[in-house]
Structure formats: C-alpha cells, structure tokens
Amino acid sequence: MSSLQTDSTSSSLPAPSNPSNNPGSESHSEEDDAIAPGPAGTGLPPAGSELLLSAVKDVRQIIRLVQCQICSGILREPTTLPCGHSLCRQCVPQTHVRTNISWPATANRLQGFECPFEDCKKEHALGDCTLDVTLNKALSIIKTAVESDRDATGLTNISTQITVQDQWDVAGIPSLAERKTEPRVPKGGRIVATYTLAELGELGYGCEVSYSSVGMGDDAVDMTVLARLKESARTEMDCQVCYALFLDPLTTTCGHTFCRGCLHRILDHSDLCPICRRTLSIQAQVNRQSYPSNERLCKIINGFWADLVALRSQAYRLEQQANLDGFDIPLFVCTLAFPRMPTFLHVFEPRYRLMIRRAMEGDRTFGMVLHTSPRAPDEPDFFELGTLLRIVNIEFFPDGRSLLETVGVSRFRVTRHGWLDGYVVGNIEKIDDISVAEEEATEASETVRTRGVREFSPEPPPQDSANAEPTTPARSEAVPISLDGLETMSTRELVNIGVEFVRRMRAQSVAWLTARVLAIYGECPTDPAIFPWWLASILPVKDEEKYRLLGTSSVGTGSTSVAEEVAAVQRLLKASGLTYTMHSAGTTVEGSWDEVMKVIGQAHSVVHSKGVVRVQSSMRVGTRTDKKQTAKDKVKRVEDILAKETTTEGASS
Ligand SMILES: [Zn+2]
Numbered sequence: 081m082s083s084l085q086t087d088s089t090s091s092s093l094p095a096p097s098n099p100s101n102n103p104g105s106e107s108h109s110e111e112d113d114a115i116a117p118g119p120a121g122t123g124l125p126p127a128g129s130e131l132l133l134s135a136v137k138d139v140r141q142i143i144r145l146v147q148c149q150i151c152s153g154i155l156r157e158p159t160t161l162p163c164g165h166s167l168c169r170q171c172v173p174q175t176h177v178r179t180n181i182s183w184p185a186t187a188n189r190l191q192g193f194e195c196p197f198e199d200c201k202k203e204h205a206l207g208d209c210t211l212d213v214t215l216n217k218a219l220s221i222i223k224t225a226v227e228s229d230r231d232a233t234g235l236t237n238i239s240t241q242i243t244v245q246d247q248w249d250v251a252g253i254p255s256l257a258e259r260k261t262e263p264r265v266p267k268g269g270r271i272v273a274t275y276t277l278a279e280l281g282e283l284g285y286g287c288e289v290s291y292s293s294v295g296m297g298d299d300a301v302d303m304t305v306l307a308r309l310k311e312s313a314r315t316e317m318d319c320q321v322c323y324a325l326f327l328d329p330l331t332t333t334c335g336h337t338f339c340r341g342c343l344h345r346i347l348d349h350s351d352l353c354p355i356c357r358r359t360l361s362i363q364a365q366v367n368r369q370s371y372p373s374n375e376r377l378c379k380i381i382n383g384f385w386a387d388l389v390a391l392r393s394q395a396y397r398l399e400q401q402a403n404l405d406g407f408d409i410p411l412f413v414c415t416l417a418f419p420r421m422p423t424f425l426h427v428f429e430p431r432y433r434l435m436i437r438r439a440m441e442g443d444r445t446f447g448m449v450l451h452t453s454p455r456a457p458d459e460p461d462f463f464e465l466g467t468l469l470r471i472v473n474i475e476f477f478p479d480g481r482s483l484l485e486t487v488g489v490s491r492f493r494v495t496r497h498g499w500l501d502g503y504v505v506g507n508i509e510k511i512d513d514i515s516v517a518e519e520e521a522t523e524a525s526e527t528v529r530t531r532g533v534r535e536f537s538p539e540p541p542p543q544d545s546a547n548a549e550p551t552t553p554a555r556s557e558a559v560p561i562s563l564d565g566l567e568t569m570s571t572r573e574l575v576n577i578g579v580e581f582v583r584r585m586r587a588q589s590v591a592w593l594t595a596r597v598l599a600i601y602g603e604c605p606t607d608p609a610i611f612p613w614w615l616a617s618i619l620p621v622k623d624e625e626k627y628r629l630l631g632t633s634s635v636g637t638g639s640t641s642v643a644e645e646v647a648a649v650q651r652l653l654k655a656s657g658l659t660y661t662m663h664s665a666g667t668t669v670e671g672s673w674d675e676v677m678k679v680i681g682q683a684h685s686v687v688h689s690k691g692v693v694r695v696q697s698s699m700r701v702g703t704r705t706d707k708k709q710t711a712k713d714k715v716k717r718v719e720d721i722l723a724k725e726t727t728t729e730g731a732s733s
C-alpha cells in the first residue's frame with residue numbers, strides 16, 4: 081500500500097500569466113507584445129520537458145486541466161472569454177443590459193456580464209462568448225478516453241482510494257479539519273479515479289488529494305492512460321492555418337482558435353475567420369494585452385507537449401529572424417533613405433504588412449531600396465544600393481495599415497535577391513565608411529596629392545576661397561568652386577562651405593528649407609559624418625542623383641574615389657610621354673592616333689585594377705591637318721572657362 085501526496089501547492093484560482101513579463105523581449109511598448117514569447121504564450125520562458133506533466137506526480141494538475149474553475153465539474157460546453165479564461169456555458173453569470181454602448185450595438189453585444197474570474201472582473205459582451213470549438217473537442221475526446229479506460233480497468237478490478245483535502249486541510253487549519261471527507265474508492269488508476277471524482281462534483285477546483293492504492297493499481301496504469309489522453313487530444317491541437325501544434329493559441333469571438341502569428345497573417349488579407357467566415361472583430365496587431373491567449377489551451381498544450389512547443393517556438397523564431405529562405409534581410413522597394421536620417425512610411429500592401437510585422441517580431445530592421453524601372457526583363461526593379469532602416473515608432477490603424485517612423489542605420493549593396501511571401505529578400509554586403517584613422521590619412525594624402533597635381537596647371541585657381549570670410553555674401557555667391565579647389569580643402573572646410581550654403585538658403589527662405597522640414601530632419605548638422613545625409617534628405621534634387629551618395633565610403637568628399645582614379649590615370653599619362661592637360665571635365669591628350677588610343681586602353685586597365693568594375697570613357701576626338709597647335713596654347717582660355725563652372729564632380733579618363 082503506497083500513499084502519495086501530490087506536489088501541487090495551488091489551493092486557489094491560479095494567478096493569471098502576466099503578459100508584460102515576457103522574458104527575452106525588451107517590453108517597453110505595446111508593440112513588443114507582438115513578439116511571441118515562450119511556450120504557447122503563457123509568459124513562461126521557452127522550456128522543454130520540465131513543464132511536462134507526470135502521470136505519477138501531477139495527477140491533480142492533469143485533472144485541473146479539464147475542470148471548470150467556477151463549478152469545479154468537468155468543463156461542459158466550454159466557453160472562452162475575451163480575457164482568455166474558460167468556463168462552462170452554464171457557468172456564465174447572469175447577464176444584464178450594458179449601458180452606454182452605442183457601437184457596435186448588436187443585440188448580443190448589448191447583453192453583458194461581469195467576469196467571474198478574480199483577476200479580470202471586467203464586463204464582457206455576451207456576443208464575445210461562444211463555444212470554444214477546440215477546447216470542446218479536446219474535452220470530449222479526453223472524456224471518451226477516460227470512459228473507455230474506466231470500462232477496461234473495471235474488468236481488471238483496479239480502483240484507487242482517494243482522500244480529498246480542501247484548502248483548510250492543505251493549510252493545516254485544525255478547526256475545520258473535522259469536516260474531512262471520507263476516502264472514496266472509484267474505479268481505475270489515479271487519473272481515471274480523480275476524473276471520476278471531479279465528474280461527480282466531489283472535487284473542488286482548489287482541493288488537493290492523496291492516494292492510497294487499492295488492488296493492482298501502479299504507476300504503469302496511469303502512464304498508459306496519460307499517453308492515450310495525449311495521443312487522442314493531439315489531433316485537435318493543430319492550427320487550421322499552419323497545420324502545426326498551436327503556438328500561442330488565441331481564440332476569436334467566433335470560437336475558433338489560431339496561433340497568434342497565424343491570426344496576424346489572416347488579418348493581413350481579410351477580417352473574416354477562415355473557418356466560419358464570420359467577421360473577426362480583432363485589431364490587426366493582435367497584441368497580447370488586448371487579446372490574451374487562451375489560458376486553458378496554453379496549459380493543456382504545455383502540460384502535454386511542452387517539448388514540442390519548445391521546438392516549435394525555436395523554429396518559429398529562426399524562421400522569423402535569421403532564415404528568410406537563406407537571405408539576410410527583407411527589402412522594401414520604395415524610396416531613397418539615408419543613414420542617420422528619418423524615413424516615414426505608410427504601409428498598406430498586405431505583403432509589406434507581413435514584412436513589417438516580421439521585422440517587429442525580430443530586430444525591427446529591414447532594407448530600403450529605391451525603385452527603378454528595369455532596363456531588361458531579368459533585371460530587378462530596384463537600385464542595388466540601399467539603407468538598413470530600424471523601426472523606431474509604429475502606429476497601427478484598426479484595419480491593419482500602419483504608419484512607420486524609421487531611422488537609417490547603415491548602407492548596403494544587394495548581392496543576390498529572391499522573393500518570400502510576395503516581397504523581396506536579399507543578401508547584402510555592408511557599405512562602411514572607412515575608419516576614422518583611414519579618413520584622416522586620406523584627407524592628409526589628398527591635400528598633398530592635389531597640390532602635386534596642380535603643378536600641371538599653369539595658373540591654379542584660387543584655393544583660399546574656403547578660408548575667405550564666410551559672411552561675405554558677394555564673394556560666396558559669386559565665386560565658383562572648381563574641382564581643384566574642392567580637392568585641396570580639408571573635410572572641415574568642405575562642411576563649412578555646405579553649412580554656409582544652407583545658411584544663405586535659409587536667409588533666402590527657399591521652399592525646401594522650411595521650419596517643418598527642419599522639425600523632421602533636425603537643425604543643420606555640422607558633423608561631417610552626418611551633414612551629407614542631412615543635406616541629401618532635404619535638397620530638392622532628383623533621387624537618382626542623391627542615390628550616388630550611398631556608394632561613397634569617405635566622409636571627406638563624395639568625389640574622393642573618383643579623384644583617386646583620376647590621379648592614377650594621371651600617373652599613367654605622365655609615364656606615356658604624351659602631351660596632356662587635365663581639367664575638371666576631363667583630360668586632353670595629344671599625340672598620334674595609335675599612341676592616344678593605346679594610352680586610353682591602359683587608363684581603363686589602371687582604373688579596373690583599382691576595383692572599379694565598369695569604366696566608361698566619354699571621348700571627343702578631333703584631328704586637324706591645317707596647323708600645329710598644342711593644347712598648352714589653349715590652356716589659358718580653358719582655365720578661364722572652367723573657373724566659371726561650379727562642378728564638384730570628377731573627371732573621365
Ligand atoms: Zn462550470
């Protein structure tokens with residue numbers, strides 16, 4: 081004869097799971113509730129077998145899974161309330177007419193009742209409380225399994241002696257201990273016997289039990305029963321959207337249950353229940369505070385299949401975050417965005433709603449690439465360079481559209497792309513600015529090199545324009561900046577020119593620099609690392625022009641890389657012995673046809689060798705037989721013309 085006290089210490093209604101207490105999610109706003117936490121959304125940390133109920137030690141808890149918290153009987157026609165608690169349909173309290181409800185004032189919404197669960201006590205509309213289809217099926221399957229087992233064990237004469245202890249007994253309060261019930265000896269092992277007691281209404285939900293085996297009862301009997309219960313109930317626990325075990329089950333007002341994630345996906349496309357086609361009156365974001373998980377189903381699923389749930393949530397997370405079908409990030413094909421700068425988006429297409437929700441469940445980032453019309457059918461419809469955006473604020477509309485505030489994080493180049501559920505995903509290669517140390521070295525060498533280059537100009541353009549009084553309006557407006565002038569300037573001087581330009585534009589009250597624009601993008605930054613992005617964000621220039629900035633790798637100047645290549649070609653020309661002159665729009669080379677063409681070919685090779693994969697030379701070829709005039713003769717005139725140009729861009733070879 082063995083006697084066993086259950087481990088359960090719960091003697092009152094179990095405390096509700098705390099939705100804001102999700103380990104592993106930085107819950108600082110409502111949106112975080114979209115993140116699926118541990119098993120079945122109970123707020124428990126992802127765990128495996130320790131949650132599984134034992135047929136030997138946890139019999140009382142197993143029976144509680146099917147007991148009504150209100151009447152203590154086996155749940156009959158279970159109804160799951162909007163707060164996630166379940167009770168028998170007959171245990172739904174008396175209804176009253178709800179007052180001050182004008183919308184949606186349907187008949188069944190005007191009838192309400194006060195929730196009998198201590199941690200809720202809210203008023204629920206009767207219309208929101210229908211039969212919980214999944215729970216109902218699961219309970220009837222369990223009932224059938226228990227009954228057939230009871231019949232079978234009846235034949236072998238197994239029965240169990242049970243002593244019920246109420247809360248006072250458990251607490252060891254002697255004055256009430258005399259009410260102690262007589263031990264009962266129902267048929268079956270511990271599980272079946274305890275179920276019978278609950279069915280007879282003799283086992284209060286909060287009561288504990290102790291067992292004394294009678295006859296042949298042993299652990300093996302209960303283990304077999306539990307295995308059969310799990311096996312038969314398992315088929316009812318699959319979501320009808322993903323056909324896998326419910327992950328964070330949520331029961332809608334029509335009584336159908338879906339994984340929270342699957343419900344999200346349903347709502348991306350429709351507001352109808354995919355099973356019964358009734359309207360799902362649920363806001364698209366389905367956050368955990370407004371729409372708690374089905375508590376009873378969570379407990380059953382975790383108690384029976386916690387190990388499967390753990391695997392499933394792990395797989396779900398992997399699917400959400402890393403995998404993307406082997407791609408790095410989702411790509412939003414839309415607009416031009418810059419690092420450090422805000423980008424505002426209105427998301428309404430179902431595929432992008434899904435993409436954004438997945439981003440919210442993951443690390444809140446996605447890639448933004450500028451749309452373009454592909455020149456060939458097999459070319460993508462977006463530019464290859466883009467910006468990684470992080471969602472800093474999101475506002476959902478009830479119909480699932482959302483307004484996004486994002487900030488640019490970093491730049492990337494798309495190296496490969498594909499599709500996932502209708503949107504583009506890509507493998508990316510980050511584009512980083514060179515390090516500060518490299519930046520300094522580049523700036524220093526650039527100044528030296530450009531001084532060297534200028535030796536070839538008979539009359540160098542004025543190079544001190546940056547040092548001029550910035551507040552001399554006549555000068556700063558009239559004096560153009562030549563390429564050579566720009567290349568000689570330090571990064572700081574360049575930024576000063578930019579800032580001064582902005583100041584002048586502001587003084588002129590140009591349309592693109594209003595207080596509203598400044599409120600969005602902030603005051604003009606003086607940090608050379610931010611200034612270009614800021615200016616590009618607000619400057620009324622075509623996106624295709626601004627796009628070129630995304631490919632730069634140096635803070636100093638956008639033309640740095642071009643200048644490097646030009647310098648390399650210069651060295652080549654010098655070595656060729658031909659007569660040449662370099663100016664901001666190109667280089668004039670003189671010589672015989674073959675010599676000139678040869679050196680142009682070599683120039684291409686040099687630029688290619690510096691990692692530039694596509695080089696295009698714009699050439700104007702002139703030949704004359706009437707007189708011998710060298711380029712040098714023309715230089716003076718050319719220089720005069722160039723001095724009036726304001727181009728800041730580099731040369732072609
Ligand atoms: Zn009940």
Ligand SMILES: [Zn+2]
Nearest residue numbers: 161163195200
């Ligand atoms: Zn409630």
Ligand SMILES: [Zn+2]
Nearest residue numbers: 319322339342
């Ligand atoms: Zn599902």
Ligand SMILES: [Zn+2]
Nearest residue numbers: 334336353356
């Ligand atoms: Zn339904």
